[in-house]
Amino acid sequence: MARINLIVIIIILLCVSFIPSFSQSQQNEQKEDNCEACHRKENPGLYQQWKNSRHGQEDISCVDCHVAEKGDVDAFEHEGELIATLVTPKDCSNCHDEEAEQTMNSYHAHAGEILESADAFLAHVAGGHPAAIAGCENCHGNKVVIDADSPNKLSRKSWPNSGIGRLNPDGSKGACSACHSRHSFSSELARRPENCGKCHLGPDHPQKEIYEESKHGIAYRTYKDDMNMDRNKWVLGNDYYQAPTCATCHMSATLKQKVTHDIGARISWTLRPPVSKYKENWQEKRQNMEDVCLACHQKSFVDGHYYQYDALVNLYNKKFAKPATAIYKMIKAKKLLENPAAFSNELDWLYWELWHHEGRRARMGAAMMAPDYTWWHGIYDVAHNFYFEFLPTAQAVGDQEVKELIKKILADPMHTWLGKNTGDLKKNIRSGQLQEVYKNLFPNPPK
Ligand code: HEC
Ligand code: HEC
Ligand code: HEC
Ligand code: HEC
Numbered sequence: 001m002a003r004i005n006l007i008v009i010i011i012i013l014l015c016v017s018f019i020p021s022f023s024q025s026q027q028n029e030q031k032e033d034n035c036e037a038c039h040r041k042e043n044p045g046l047y048q049q050w051k052n053s054r055h056g057q058e059d060i061s062c063v064d065c066h067v068a069e070k071g072d073v074d075a076f077e078h079e080g081e082l083i084a085t086l087v088t089p090k091d092c093s094n095c096h097d098e099e100a101e102q103t104m105n106s107y108h109a110h111a112g113e114i115l116e117s118a119d120a121f122l123a124h125v126a127g128g129h130p131a132a133i134a135g136c137e138n139c140h141g142n143k144v145v146i147d148a149d150s151p152n153k154l155s156r157k158s159w160p161n162s163g164i165g166r167l168n169p170d171g172s173k174g175a176c177s178a179c180h181s182r183h184s185f186s187s188e189l190a191r192r193p194e195n196c197g198k199c200h201l202g203p204d205h206p207q208k209e210i211y212e213e214s215k216h217g218i219a220y221r222t223y224k225d226d227m228n229m230d231r232n233k234w235v236l237g238n239d240y241y242q243a244p245t246c247a248t249c250h251m252s253a254t255l256k257q258k259v260t261h262d263i264g265a266r267i268s269w270t271l272r273p274p275v276s277k278y279k280e281n282w283q284e285k286r287q288n289m290e291d292v293c294l295a296c297h298q299k300s301f302v303d304g305h306y307y308q309y310d311a312l313v314n315l316y317n318k319k320f321a322k323p324a325t326a327i328y329k330m331i332k333a334k335k336l337l338e339n340p341a342a343f344s345n346e347l348d349w350l351y352w353e354l355w356h357h358e359g360r361r362a363r364m365g366a367a368m369m370a371p372d373y374t375w376w377h378g379i380y381d382v383a384h385n386f387y388f389e390f391l392p393t394a395q396a397v398g399d400q401e402v403k404e405l406i407k408k409i410l411a412d413p414m415h416t417w418l419g420k421n422t423g424d425l426k427k428n429i430r431s432g433q434l435q436e437v438y439k440n441l442f443p444n445p446p447k
């Protein structure tokens, strides 16, 4: 009896162990048709990026993002499903509406609207069409063009592209993958300064280089492995303290502020145009940034930083940018240059480099604590260009009214050193007399 029981039990056990393996293989067969299973073979790297991401772990599948609706201009039939290759901020907003809304309201979302700018003119005329596509548009974004004959409905001239202000066929702006590289879509990667450095570098906006040479960048490089950058929440003062990254200052959470995808929310000046201006509600925006600084510094130290930074911006504006702009505008208005097309004259290039390259470097260096950019790559180059290239070229145009304007400008005490001798000027520095000339550039002097 006991023996029969044992045999029955063994038979039952054998059956039980076979049932699941049978149904498993049936499931697997079904899964061969799934996006994931097939693409696991097609693109093992892509699959693993997805599988090991938060999305993969939370079962957010390929179709969840790539699904398209009938009528979408970029939709196409693929293995029995209607999908689109593009996944726009509007698609991500189905699950992340707050991040998408902030991104689309930020300055980043405007970056695709550059076709009318002087930079674009330069690229298309002095450079040429392919340079605009592979250059400008891969940072700024472009208008994604639909090509009905292409298998994925996207024109090759406009895609691949993950520019920050891409103009998508569904009307949304930007590409979340500009910062959250696919298919890992990781916060950790987005928090790293290298991420912003794809676009924020080079002669006209060297924020990455500035950061690297600042004490903040030095501390980051030393301590980055201890900064818990892979945590879900990354709050300054709770999760890390060692150094700020670009994201820390411009986006990430503090004990008082939430994460923001509006990268302009903490900036008071705009440093891009020829002459810098305060932004709307700049005091509030500055307070938001100061709240970040105060996690690691005391108030008087932070105030001191802004005091020095404001003075540098005022110096650049008043001593160089406004005068050069007035002279340049007069010459353009009177049509005094030989060649009519923009950038076909030496003066156009000199003025351009004065504000767009050298002047920006100086202002941004002072904003983010990089003395080498403020001076050697900055005001040093501005001064050399202004006195020894721009002004002589403007003089050489030979117009009387222009010459009078230059004379008037050079009569300002900031410029009258030009006529004096070195010994006297040195005495003026030692006595503090020369510094007096600049005293009005320092705003709200501390009491
Ligand atoms: C049986 C295999 C197979 C299955 C199932 C499959 N794919 Fe693909 N997929 C491919 C291959 C091969 C390509 C490249 C050639 C092509 O476009 O057909 C591709 C291309 C793509 C592309 C890029 C198209 C382009 O050219 O830009 C996307 C996006 C994509 N698949 C997503 C999906 C999604 C989402 C699913 C699930 C609905 C899915 N795939 C199911 C094999 C598969
Ligand atoms: C969280 C959303 C999301 C998920 C989940 C997702 N994708 Fe994507 N995928 C994107 C985005 C964003 C792009 C970039 C398209 C663009 O430029 O807008 C992309 C691009 C692609 C491309 C074309 C680019 C290339 O590198 O070849 C393929 C193919 C693709 N995805 C396949 C897949 C497959 C297969 C899966 C599932 C394993 C998947 N995706 C899951 C968002 C997603
Ligand atoms: C300018 C770069 C940038 C762009 C563009 C960007 N993100 Fe982010 N995102 C970040 C950074 C940095 C973090 C990490 C913030 C933190 O926790 O420190 C983040 C975090 C997130 C998180 C995690 C939750 C959170 O708030 O920490 C989600 C979800 C997210 N982003 C979604 C999106 C979506 C959706 C888009 C497109 C609409 C997008 N992001 C575009 C930089 C960016
Ligand atoms: C390496 C990436 C990159 C490339 C290439 C690039 N830009 Fe930019 N551009 C930027 C960044 C980043 C800014 C913002 C700098 C800042 O805010 O300090 C910017 C700023 C601008 C601005 C100023 C926007 C404003 O509202 O003040 C214009 C216009 C512009 N770029 C046009 C162009 C054109 C046209 C080209 C090609 C000739 C080009 N850019 C090439 C990254 C790039």
Ligand code: HEC
Binding pocket: 054, 055, 058, 060, 064, 065, 087, 088, 091, 092, 093, 094, 095, 096, 176, 177, 180, 185, 186, 187, 188, 231, 232
């Ligand atoms: C179907 C819903 C869904 C869609 C669509 C979706 N996500 Fe997510 N996403 C999630 C969930 C769920 C999580 C994990 C929980 C959380 O952090 O909210 C997540 C997490 C994230 C994170 C945090 C990852 C980390 O490392 O902490 C980022 C960044 C992110 N998503 C970006 C995107 C982007 C960009 C898109 C569009 C290309 C997108 N998501 C589309 C549901 C979605």
Ligand code: HEC
Binding pocket: 107, 108, 109, 110, 111, 112, 138, 139, 140, 162, 163, 164, 178, 179, 190, 191, 195, 196, 197, 198, 199, 200, 246, 247, 250, 251, 263, 264, 265, 267, 270
């Ligand atoms: C794919 C390119 C790209 C990436 C990546 C990128 N940016 Fe930008 N950023 C731009 C461009 C282009 C502009 C200028 C926008 C315009 O011309 O309208 C800009 C502008 C800005 C501004 C000025 C905003 C304002 O209101 O004046 C800040 C701050 C900024 N970015 C910070 C960041 C940070 C921080 C990161 C990384 C977390 C980052 N960006 C990643 C391209 C990029």
Ligand code: HEC
Binding pocket: 193, 196, 197, 200, 207, 208, 209, 211, 216, 244, 245, 246, 247, 249, 250, 266, 267, 268, 269, 270, 271, 272, 286, 289, 364, 367, 368
């Ligand atoms: C210690 C904090 C801090 C760090 C780290 C930092 N920034 Fe800034 N950033 C600032 C401050 C402060 C300003 C000036 C704000 C103002 O004018 O009120 C600024 C200004 C800017 C601007 C505006 C320039 C314009 O044209 O108006 C951009 C763009 C920018 N930062 C990008 C970056 C990038 C990219 C990184 C990393 C490579 C970075 N920042 C690192 C604090 C920081």
Ligand code: HEC
Binding pocket: 214, 215, 216, 219, 241, 242, 243, 244, 248, 249, 289, 290, 292, 293, 294, 295, 296, 297, 302, 305, 369
């Ligand atoms: C996560 C902490 C942290 C944050 C946030 C932070 N800093 Fe710093 N800062 C440091 C450290 C560490 C140093 C190096 C200290 C030293 O020089 O002894 C430093 C140095 C400085 C210096 C001295 C630079 C030099 O070359 O001597 C200035 C100025 C400064 N920070 C201003 C700011 C401002 C303004 C903010 C906000 C926009 C800010 N910091 C945000 C940690 C931080």
